[in-house]
Amino acid sequence: xxxxxxxxxxxxxxxxxxxxxxxxxxxxxxxxxxxxxxxxxxxxxxxxxxxxxxxxxxxxxxxxxxxxxxxxxxxxxxxxxxxxxxxxxxxxxxxxxxxxxxxxxxxxxxxxxx
Amino acid sequence: xxxxxxxxxxxxxxxxxxxxxxxxxxxxxxxxxxxxxxxxxxxxxxxxxxxxxxxxxxxxxxxxxxxxxxxxxxxxxxxxxxxxxxxxxxxxxxxxxxxxxxxxxxxxxxx
Numbered sequence: 001x002x003x004x005x006x007x008x009x010x011x012x013x014x015x016x017x018x019x020x021x022x023x024x025x026x027x028x029x030x031x032x033x034x035x036x037x038x039x040x041x042x043x044x045x046x047x048x049x050x051x052x053x054x055x056x057x058x059x060x061x062x063x064x065x066x067x068x069x070x071x072x073x074x075x076x077x078x079x080x081x082x083x084x085x086x087x088x089x090x091x092x093x094x095x096x097x098x099x100x101x102x103x104x105x106x107x108x109x110x111x112x113x114x
Numbered sequence: 115x116x117x118x119x120x121x122x123x124x125x126x127x128x129x130x131x132x133x134x135x136x137x138x139x140x141x142x143x144x145x146x147x148x149x150x151x152x153x154x155x156x157x158x159x160x161x162x163x164x165x166x167x168x169x170x171x172x173x174x175x176x177x178x179x180x181x182x183x184x185x186x187x188x189x190x191x192x193x194x195x196x197x198x199x200x201x202x203x204x205x206x207x208x209x210x211x212x213x214x215x216x217x218x219x220x221x222x223x224x225x
Contacts, residue, residue, distance in 0.1 A: 100162055102159060
């Protein structure tokens with residue numbers, strides 16, 4: 001089955017700096033890669049996603065890149081703010097018999113210091 | 115408007131009891147899921163239903179039984195609760211196989 005590795009497990013930055021979280025996946029059949037933000041006491045919230053036919057996607061301060069050949073994808077947050085502090089999860093998904101199943105990375109605790 | 119709502123939010127119960135967690139989504143989605151988040155925050159899928167039909171059933175003990183009475187509801191019943199079942203359980207829904215929306219979670223504590 002699919003295996004997703006996420007690094008780093010913790011990331012501490014100063015407000016205004018950039019933050020980068022990286023993930024690798026094992027199954028070349030995976031074709032959908034979402035990123036989730038989880039705040040304390042809440043459920044994961046989708047912040048951005050990318051499909052396998054796209055190399056990069058941007059939404060304001062957040063961007064995701066995908067390298068299918070190397071089987072890795074990354075989340076980039078620019079101009080970080082204290083409210084960006086949360087746990088971030090990458091995930092990978094396939095179609096077919098694994099329809100909709102998300103395999104998650106281990107999570108990254110991001111702390112943005114004012 | 116709550117998109118995916120779970121009840122209860124907190125559940126404390128003794129070992130051996132049977133309990134249920136309810137989930138409802140008002141997004142009109144056709145697929146619903148149960149995920150388990152352990153104490154290390156690791157999220158893992160348990161079940162998935164598409165149009166009330168079970169399509170994913172990971173290696174979950176058969177003490178866990180999901181039930182989907184209609185497309186908008188997916189409940190989780192757990193028999194003979196064990197200490198190791200303590201976790202946060204998340205319900206989620208999606209239209210098709212992408213863009214899953216998660217509920218706020220149910221923190222289950224077995225004592």
